[in-house]
Amino acid sequence: MANPTLLILAGDGIGPEVMDQVVRIIDWYGEKRSLAFDVEHDLVGGAAYDKHGTPLHDDTMAKALAADAVLLGAVGGPKYDALDFSVKPERGLLRLRKEMDLFSNLRPAQCFDALADFSSLKKDIVAGLDIMIVRELTSGVYFGEPRGIFEEGNERVGINTQRYTESEIDRVARSAFELARRRNNKVCSMEKANVMESGILWREVVQKVHDEDYPDVELTHMYADNGAMQLVRAPKQFDVIVTDNLFGDILSDCAAMLTGSLGMLPSASLGAPNADGRPKALYEPVHGSAPDIAGQGKANPIACILSFAMALRYSFDQGEEAARLEQAVEQVLADGARTADLMGPEDGTPISTTEMGDAILAALDASL
Ligand code: IPM
Ligand code: MG
Numbered sequence: 001m002a003n004p005t006l007l008i009l010a011g012d013g014i015g016p017e018v019m020d021q022v023v024r025i026i027d028w029y030g031e032k033r034s035l036a037f038d039v040e041h042d043l044v045g046g047a048a049y050d051k052h053g054t055p056l057h058d059d060t061m062a063k064a065l066a067a068d069a070v071l072l073g074a075v076g077g078p079k080y081d082a083l084d085f086s087v088k089p090e091r092g093l094l095r096l097r098k099e100m101d102l103f104s105n106l107r108p109a110q111c112f113d114a115l116a117d118f119s120s121l122k123k124d125i126v127a128g129l130d131i132m133i134v135r136e137l138t139s140g141v142y143f144g145e146p147r148g149i150f151e152e153g154n155e156r157v158g159i160n161t162q163r164y165t166e167s168e169i170d171r172v173a174r175s176a177f178e179l180a181r182r183r184n185n186k187v188c189s190m191e192k193a194n195v196m197e198s199g200i201l202w203r204e205v206v207q208k209v210h211d212e213d214y215p216d217v218e219l220t221h222m223y224a225d226n227g228a229m230q231l232v233r234a235p236k237q238f239d240v241i242v243t244d245n246l247f248g249d250i251l252s253d254c255a256a257m258l259t260g261s262l263g264m265l266p267s268a269s270l271g272a273p274n275a276d277g278r279p280k281a282l283y284e285p286v287h288g289s290a291p292d293i294a295g296q297g298k299a300n301p302i303a304c305i306l307s308f309a310m311a312l313r314y315s316f317d318q319g320e321e322a323a324r325l326e327q328a329v330e331q332v333l334a335d336g337a338r339t340a341d342l343m344g345p346e347d348g349t350p351i352s353t354t355e356m357g358d359a360i361l362a363a364l365d366a367s368l
Contacts (some may be wrong), residue, residue, distance in 0.1 A: 007067035009044035013289025014299035015073025021301035021357035045075030045089035055092030069315040074289035102269035104175040105135040109255035114333040118260040134176040135248025169205040176242035177214035186239035190227040263300030263341040266307035283307040300339040328363035
């Protein structure tokens with residue numbers, strides 16, 4: 001059988017340096033676990049703009065649609081701030097999400113024991129935390145029409161539209177309930193039904209999907225502002241949180257920080273299954289391009305590496321190999337390996353991006 005295909009889009013800022021470590025891990029799986037992938041590299045974001053004048057070339061889009069999974073690093077940077085909105089690096093990522101129809105974005109926030117002290121919250125509030133945010137990723141205010149900056153009388157008005165159809169809510173709700181069944185069987189849905197019609201519809205549809213097909217899963221509803229507060233007050237009350245595109249963007253950054261560092265958090269963006277049963281899928285770290293530290297070998301590659309672990313689990317049905325990689329990460333953290341983002345100013349000398357890769361590869365070798 002042909003090897004599964006991976007399209008790697010390392011992108012901008014720290015994207016390429018963290019992705020280099022993932023490539024070493026992919027090679028390790030080929031050599032040591034007979035799990036070989038056919039890997040192709042291409043450009044996205046500012047890197048694509050520099051070469052092609054667009055943040056995502058049509059050929060790259062076609063390759064992404066054909067690949068078994070896409071691994072993405074990060075997009076954006078101050079160099080591109082002045083560009084026209086339509087060619088900003090972020091548009092490349094948003095086009096991938098939209099055209100691959102990646103409606104379900106899984107953002108786990110898990111607190112590794114070794115890092116519980118490093119969270120900005122008290123240790124007992126975050127120790128053992130394991131929650132999953134399911135963010136709707138292809139609709140809502142990110143894509144709703146009308147949008148734009150228009151003249152109105154003697155001034156301009158900026159407009160974006162929050163828009164959700166029943167079927168868009170239905171499909172992301174189902175993915176959250178399915179996940180909950182494989183976890184602790186609880187879903188909390190977040191919206192602003194107190195002020196937004198789209199929130200009223202959201203709540204109704206989630207409840208209906210639950211009552212008809214997932215009555216065994218515990219479902220609660222929460223206004224998203226209260227949800228943000230509860231996430232920092234008592235995050236362990238949650239199992240799966242399902243929410244829209246914009247609230248999910250914000251709540252997932254908040255949840256990420258509970259775990260100690262944005263440099264730890266992976267994500268999977270999944271679409272409907274293809275003919276072979278595999279969902280269209282893109283895996284990326286939640287952190288951005290971090291231009292302030294780019295090119296210095298300081299970045300933490302763990303979020304990107306754990307994104308590859310999610311690919312093993314959700315695209316390639318390799319749950320055991322995904323767990324092997326996650327345990328290797330847990331092991332190196334327990335052994336004290338720390339990149340700069342995981343240290344305070346008085347905590348000594350951090351290790352580099354490559355040294356973190358070395359440590360994880362050594363832990364993988366030790367797992368055999
Ligand atoms: C994210 C990012 C993106 C988003 C940006 C880079 C477009 O913040 O993936 O959370 O807003 O969705
Ligand atoms: Mg974000």
